[in-house]
Amino acid sequence: xxxxxxxxxxxxxxxxxxxxxxxxxxxxxxxxxxxxxxxxxxxxxxxxxxxxxxxxxxxxxxxxxxxxxxxxxxxxxxxxxxxxxxxxxxxxxxxxxxxxxxxxxxxxxxxxxxxxxxxxxxxxxxxxxxxxxxxxxxxxxxxxxxxxxxxxxxxxxxxxxxx
Numbered sequence: 001x002x003x004x005x006x007x008x009x010x011x012x013x014x015x016x017x018x019x020x021x022x023x024x025x026x027x028x029x030x031x032x033x034x035x036x037x038x039x040x041x042x043x044x045x046x047x048x049x050x051x052x053x054x055x056x057x058x059x060x061x062x063x064x065x066x067x068x069x070x071x072x073x074x075x076x077x078x079x080x081x082x083x084x085x086x087x088x089x090x091x092x093x094x095x096x097x098x099x100x101x102x103x104x105x106x107x108x109x110x111x112x113x114x115x116x117x118x119x120x121x122x123x124x125x126x127x128x129x130x131x132x133x134x135x136x137x138x139x140x141x142x143x144x145x146x147x148x149x150x151x152x153x154x155x156x157x158x159x160x161x162x163x
Contacts, residue, residue, distance in 0.1 A: 018048050022045065024040065024062065030074075033101050035101070038070065038071070039073070041061075041093075044057070057096070068081055
């Protein structure tokens with residue numbers, strides 16, 4: 001069953017001379033997307049079957065291969081299913097899953113932190129008080145705030161890269 005707003009699609013690929021033509025990451029042992037142990041497409045190679053077919057996209061989550069569920073498998077188990085899949089490979093994918101998961105996470109964090117928060121930091125090249133330097137507009141905990149104890153309204157005045 002597809003997650004809200006995402007299309008679940010069945011794609012049949014013929015391996016051919018150049019293979020299936022895509023890379024995967026993820027699994028219960030090394031999740032690619034934090035909080036989701038699924039198998040995600042990370043690269044489509046131009047010479048492979050997936051590129052020629054045109055429907056599989058980077059960021060898609062592969063739910064099944066030849067009817068076998070990839071839910072709760074290790075990365076190596078997923079790879080072995082692809083290796084042993086044969087010449088004709090049937091995939092069931094959730095299109096756009098990576099971006100949807102990340103967008104949902106951003107929305108959840110925004111609702112927890114308030115609407116004026118952003119992720120990481122933002123900068124202002126031309127500070128409003130005409131000071132020279134790089135202005136810091138917002139800092140969200142867990143990003144630069146932990147590394148450098150920066151605060152909103154602070155400016156980088158000078159950075160010397162020489163030793």
